[in-house]
Amino acid sequence: xxxxxxxxxxxxxxxxxxxxxxxxxxxxxxxxxxxxxxxxxxxxxxxxxxxxxxxxxxxxxxxxxxxxxxxxxxxxxxxxxxxxxxxxxxxxxxxxxxxxxxxxxxxxxxxxxxxxxxxxxxxxxxxxxxxxxxxxxxxxxxxxxxxxxxxxxxxxxxxxxxxxxxxxxxxxxxxxxxxxxxxxxxxxxxxxxxxxxxxxxxxxxxxxxxxxxxxxxxxxxxxxxxxxxxxxxxxxxxxxxxxxxxxxxxxxxxxxxxxxxxxxxxxxxxxxxxxxxxxxxxxxx
Numbered sequence: 001x002x003x004x005x006x007x008x009x010x011x012x013x014x015x016x017x018x019x020x021x022x023x024x025x026x027x028x029x030x031x032x033x034x035x036x037x038x039x040x041x042x043x044x045x046x047x048x049x050x051x052x053x054x055x056x057x058x059x060x061x062x063x064x065x066x067x068x069x070x071x072x073x074x075x076x077x078x079x080x081x082x083x084x085x086x087x088x089x090x091x092x093x094x095x096x097x098x099x100x101x102x103x104x105x106x107x108x109x110x111x112x113x114x115x116x117x118x119x120x121x122x123x124x125x126x127x128x129x130x131x132x133x134x135x136x137x138x139x140x141x142x143x144x145x146x147x148x149x150x151x152x153x154x155x156x157x158x159x160x161x162x163x164x165x166x167x168x169x170x171x172x173x174x175x176x177x178x179x180x181x182x183x184x185x186x187x188x189x190x191x192x193x194x195x196x197x198x199x200x201x202x203x204x205x206x207x208x209x210x211x212x213x214x215x216x217x218x219x220x221x222x223x224x225x226x227x228x229x230x231x232x233x234x235x236x237x238x239x240x241x242x243x244x245x246x247x248x249x250x251x252x253x254x255x256x257x258x259x260x261x262x263x264x265x266x267x268x269x270x271x272x273x274x275x276x277x278x279x280x281x282x283x284x285x
Contacts, residue, residue, distance in 0.1 A: 002068075002115065004145040005099070006061030011141040012130035012207075013119050014112075015051040021125055022252045028232060029129035029137065030248050032207060032271030033110055036074035040114035043071035043091045045152055050118030051128035053141070055111045059102035060141065062113075067096045068149060069116040075108030075272060108272040117150030132207050133249040172198070173269040173277060175245075175262045176284035177235065182257035185221040186237070193217060194259065195281050199243065203275040207249040209236075210270045212279055216241035217259065227255045233262035245270060 004011075014037060017030020031037040031054055041050045053060060059077055071091050072079050079086050080101045086092045094100060102111055121128050121138045130137045141147075183191060199214030217237050230236070234246045236256045245262055246254075247270065263284055273279070 001065040002119075002147045002149060003063040003065060004060070004141045004143055004147070005063050006059075006101070007141040007143055007145075008055050008060040009058050010056040010132075011060045012054050012132070013051050013121055013138050013141075013147070014054040014129045015127055016049050017129050017248060018125050018127040018131075018136070022229065022231075025252050026125060026136070027131050027134050027250060027252060028248055029127065029131035031112065031129075032248055033074050033112065033268040035268055036110070036272075037112045037114070039089075040071045040073040040112045041118070043073070043089075044069050044114050044116040046114060046116065046118050050114065050150075051121070052112050052114040052119060055102060055105075055113065057109055058104045059111060060113070061102075062100045064094050064096060064098050064100060065146075066149075068094050069152065070094055070100065071114050072102055072111055073114075074110050074112040075105035077105050077111050078103035109274055110271055115149045116152035120148045120150045131249050133251065171278075172280065173266075173273055174280050174282055175266045175269065177260045177262055177281040178284050179260045180258075182225070183259050185219050185225075185257040186217055186259055187220040190217040190219075191259070194243070195283060197278075197280040199279045201270070201273050201275050201277045201279055202242075205270075205275065207247055209247055209250060210245040210273070210279075212243045212245070214242070214279075217243065219257070221257075225255050225257055227253045230254045230258065231261060233264055233267055234258045235260045235262060247271065 014031040017028040124137050193215040199212035202211035204211045236244045238256050
């Protein structure tokens with residue numbers, strides 16, 4: 001068992017999410033930086049679908065009731081066990097009764113904490129993820145919460161492939177965008193402005209969506225659009241003309257036109273971007 005001592009700004013239980021239920025109106029949820037959670041799970045020998053903790057900006061403080069192994073990935077932060085600093089991005093053995101603290105993110109936004117055996121709260125529709133929009137899954141952590149963990153299965157190698165975010169830079173990000181399904185609601189000038197940018201990530205962004213501030217995208221089609229299905233990465237344009245990119249906790253339907261959809265592999269970049277980060281789009285087919 002793991003006791004929450006300091007919950008941090010927003011710490012939630014996350015895994016790969018509730019995939020396959022959108023037709024029933026159930027949001028996806030899941031980690032905003034899936035490669036980071038995957039890396040943490042593999043460091044401690046967990047299966048890829050195991051649940052861990054996702055912190056936001058100022059980390060989390062925990063106490064282990066049993067000896068365990070943990071790893072912290074994603075946004076770099078100072079990690080201590082009973083006040084002694086341990087390795088970030090490494091499997092760390094923690095004794096029973098130890099105080100574990102994941103500090104504030106040095107750069108980036110979200111750190112991921114995996115425990116050997118995974119966080120084994122009761123699944124809801126096949127996932128242990130917290131959904132901040134619908135309320136499905138466990139609530140965001142509070143001081144005094146106790147989380148169960150499972151049994152370890154042994155360490156495996158870290159995954160290869162594209163790194164979702166390079167937290168050492170904290171610089172501008174570029175997102176690959178496919179136009180449609182409602183890009184014809186916007187004139188050519190608006191589509192050109194979208195790709196010309198740049199946009200800045202708004203302080204109003206959260207797990208539901210990344211709001212952008214920049215060139216206004218004016219419609220060429222007036223009137224209202226009947227509510228229709230929304231996918232992960234959809235770029236919706238509300239009445240103010242400022243793009244909104246839907247992330248893990250996005251609703252399953254929406255009534256504003258979707259000018260395009262961001263490549264799924266690029267969304268983790270938004271999950272680690274701080275307000276004010278410059279965002280540009282490039283055409284992707």
